[in-house]
Amino acid sequence: MIPYGKHDISQLDIDAVLTVLKSDFLTQGPMVPRFEQAVAEKVGARHALAVNSATSALHIACLALGLGEGDWLWTTPITFVASANCGRYCGARVDFVDIDTRTYNLCPQALAAKLERAETEGRLPKVVVAVHLCGQPCDMQAIHALGQRFGFRIIEDASHAIGGKYQGDYIGSGRYSDITVFSFHPVKIITTAEGGMALTNDDALAQRMDLLRSHGVTRDPALMTHEADGLWYYQQIDLGYNYRMTELQAALGLTQLERLDDYVARRNALAERYDAALAELPVTTPWQRPDSVSGRHLYVIRLKRDRVTPTHRQVFERLREQGIGVNLHYIPVHTQPYYREFDFKSGDFPAAEAYYAEAISLPMYPTMTHAQQDEVVRALTNALEVT
Incomplete structure (x- = not known):
C-alpha cells in the first residue's frame, strides 16, 4: 500500500529523543522552550506555546480570545471537525462559511455577505477560524479587513501549513490574525508524534494560553492573588487543562524543524x-x-x-x-x-x-x-x- 501520508524519521531524530530519555527531564524541562523559540524565530512570531495537539491549541486559543456561552464561532465546512469543535468546547455556537471554488478555503466574498446579514440579525461571530486547507493559505488580508470592519477575532488553523508563506511572510507570523495554530501529527509536514502549537504576537494572549495549557496554575508572583507562603508555593488562578508537550516530543520537533x-x-x-x-x-x-x-x-x-x-x-x-x-x-x-x-x-x-x-x-x-x-x-x- 502506498499511503496518502507518511512521516520521515532520521537517525538525527532518534538520537535527539534518546538524549532526552537519558536526561533528567522527560517533561517540563529545557527542550520545550527551545522548540518554541525555534519555531517562533522561524516564522517571525513573538510567542509560541507548544501543546499536546493542534486541537488543544485551538481550544486554548478560543478561550484566550474570550469565546464563551452565547458567542458565535464561524469556520469552513471543509476541515477536520476540530476547527469547529473548539468553539463548542467553550460553549459557543458554531456556523460555517462556504468555500472558494478554486482554493477550497473559506471564501472571503461568502464571508462578507454572511457578515452583512448577521449584522442586521445581531449574531456576528466573535471568532472566525480560517483553515489553510492542504497547506495553501486563505486570503488572510481580505479576512483581516472584514475582521476590522465587523469586530471579530481571527485564528489561523494552519495545521496543514507550517513552512508555507503568504505575501512573502511565513505562515504563523501573525500579520493578519490574532493566533495561529500548527499541528505536528505524524502525517503533517513536520512531526512531534502528537503535538501542536499556538503562536501570537500579543503578550496578554500568550500569557493566558500559557496558563490554560497547564491547569491554570502559576508560580509567577506577579500573577498570584496574595503573597507566596514559601518557595514551594503555587496558585491555581483559572480553570486550565493538562495540554503540555513532553520533552521527547519537543526534541523530535527540533530536529524535524531543521528539515x-x-x-x-x-x-x-x-x-x-x-x-x-x-x-x-x-x-x-x-x-x-x-x-x-x-x-x-x-x-x-x-x-x-x-x-x-x-x-x-x-x-x-x-x-x-x-x-x-x-x-x-x-x-x-x-x-x-x-x-x-x-x-x-x-x-x-x-x-x-x-x-x-x-x-x-x-x-x-x-x-x-x-x-x-x-x-x-x-x-x-x-x-x-x-x-
Missing part, C-alpha cells in the same frame, strides 16, 4: 510532477495562489464528473484495491450527525458539498519516490477507465 524547508520544497516538487502527469486526465488539479507558497500537506484532485463514467465512490475504491492509500479531506462538518442536531442540513453550503462529491486526496509525502508516484498515476488512469 522543514527541504520537506516543503520536496512536497512542492512532487505536486508539480503530479500536475504534469495528470494534465490529460479528467480531473481538476489544485490551483495555487500566486502570492503564496503552500506547505502542500495534501494533494487533492477533483473528478470532472461530466467526463468520468465510474462514480466517485467507485474510483476511490478501485484505487484502494490497487494498493493506493487515497483519502478524502474532508467530509463537510455541517453534515456530521453531531452538527445536524443544530439544524444544519445537506444543501446549506453547496460549494463545499460539490467539493466533497468529487475530491480525492492522492498520496504525497517527502520520501515518496517517482516510481511510487508513477504507480499512483497509473492506478488513477485505470480507475477512471481512461483509454
Whole structure:
C-alpha cells in the first residue's frame, strides 16, 4: 500500500529523543522552550506555546480570545471537525462559511455577505477560524479587513501549513490574525508524534494560553492573588487543562524543524510532477495562489464528473484495491450527525458539498519516490477507465 501520508524519521531524530530519555527531564524541562523559540524565530512570531495537539491549541486559543456561552464561532465546512469543535468546547455556537471554488478555503466574498446579514440579525461571530486547507493559505488580508470592519477575532488553523508563506511572510507570523495554530501529527509536514502549537504576537494572549495549557496554575508572583507562603508555593488562578508537550516530543520537533524547508520544497516538487502527469486526465488539479507558497500537506484532485463514467465512490475504491492509500479531506462538518442536531442540513453550503462529491486526496509525502508516484498515476488512469 502506498499511503496518502507518511512521516520521515532520521537517525538525527532518534538520537535527539534518546538524549532526552537519558536526561533528567522527560517533561517540563529545557527542550520545550527551545522548540518554541525555534519555531517562533522561524516564522517571525513573538510567542509560541507548544501543546499536546493542534486541537488543544485551538481550544486554548478560543478561550484566550474570550469565546464563551452565547458567542458565535464561524469556520469552513471543509476541515477536520476540530476547527469547529473548539468553539463548542467553550460553549459557543458554531456556523460555517462556504468555500472558494478554486482554493477550497473559506471564501472571503461568502464571508462578507454572511457578515452583512448577521449584522442586521445581531449574531456576528466573535471568532472566525480560517483553515489553510492542504497547506495553501486563505486570503488572510481580505479576512483581516472584514475582521476590522465587523469586530471579530481571527485564528489561523494552519495545521496543514507550517513552512508555507503568504505575501512573502511565513505562515504563523501573525500579520493578519490574532493566533495561529500548527499541528505536528505524524502525517503533517513536520512531526512531534502528537503535538501542536499556538503562536501570537500579543503578550496578554500568550500569557493566558500559557496558563490554560497547564491547569491554570502559576508560580509567577506577579500573577498570584496574595503573597507566596514559601518557595514551594503555587496558585491555581483559572480553570486550565493538562495540554503540555513532553520533552521527547519537543526534541523530535527540533530536529524535524531543521528539515522543514527541504520537506516543503520536496512536497512542492512532487505536486508539480503530479500536475504534469495528470494534465490529460479528467480531473481538476489544485490551483495555487500566486502570492503564496503552500506547505502542500495534501494533494487533492477533483473528478470532472461530466467526463468520468465510474462514480466517485467507485474510483476511490478501485484505487484502494490497487494498493493506493487515497483519502478524502474532508467530509463537510455541517453534515456530521453531531452538527445536524443544530439544524444544519445537506444543501446549506453547496460549494463545499460539490467539493466533497468529487475530491480525492492522492498520496504525497517527502520520501515518496517517482516510481511510487508513477504507480499512483497509473492506478488513477485505470480507475477512471481512461483509454
